[in-house]
Amino acid sequence: MNKIGLYPGSFDPVTYGHLDLIKRGSQVFDHLYISVSNNSNKRYLFSAEERRDLLLECTKGLSNVEIIICDKLSVDLAEELQANAILRGLRAVTDFDYEMQMALTNRQLNPNVETIFMMTRKEYSFLSSSIVKEVAQYGGDISSFVPKVVEERLFSKIKSK
Numbered sequence: 001m002n003k004i005g006l007y008p009g010s011f012d013p014v015t016y017g018h019l020d021l022i023k024r025g026s027q028v029f030d031h032l033y034i035s036v037s038n039n040s041n042k043r044y045l046f047s048a049e050e051r052r053d054l055l056l057e058c059t060k061g062l063s064n065v066e067i068i069i070c071d072k073l074s075v076d077l078a079e080e081l082q083a084n085a086i087l088r089g090l091r092a093v094t095d096f097d098y099e100m101q102m103a104l105t106n107r108q109l110n111p112n113v114e115t116i117f118m119m120t121r122k123e124y125s126f127l128s129s130s131i132v133k134e135v136a137q138y139g140g141d142i143s144s145f146v147p148k149v150v151e152e153r154l155f156s157k158i159k160s161k
């Protein structure tokens with residue numbers, strides 16, 4: 001039986017923390033969908049298409065990874081894609097409360113969809129898209145946080161604002 005995973009997130013923009021999780025997830029699942037959220041209540045720096053395109057470029061080498069844009073509940077998407085599990089990452093304890101709330105809510109909504117957590121790598125435990133955007137805003141060096149293509153697009157996006 002094929003194991004299908006779904007990794008939902010904002011990826012605004014994708015960081016090495018996300019990419020580490022994607023790589024590890026692609027080894028655990030036979031097929032891993034990454035869904036780029038497009039929640040109208042959230043403010044993103046990059047459009048959903050831009051976030052998807054960056055993910056596409058950064059995951060080129062992973063043949064069992066597929067990226068989609070989604071504006072529905074992750075459990076509904078998981079059901080639609082026949083995914084066995086939703087994959088999420090955990091960094092510090094600060095992630096825990098929110099992730100537990102989400103996982104329990106999702107189980108209530110659809111008990112057939114499991115949520116699986118992967119612990120961040122130590123070196124990425126402080127890394128988030130918001131921190132990267134903040135450092136970039138002030139012209140800081142973000143080369144150890146995101147791939148070159150993300151770095152370039154982030155700086156040009158900030159310049160165009």
Ligand code: ADP
Binds near residue numbers: 011017087089125129
């Ligand atoms: P969301 O808005 O859904 O939280 P994010 O793009 O911020 O979207 O994060 C998507 C998922 O990736 C979350 O489960 C988050 O905890 C995880 N994640 C983000 N950064 C890291 C990191 N540095 N290491 C491990 N997991 C991470």
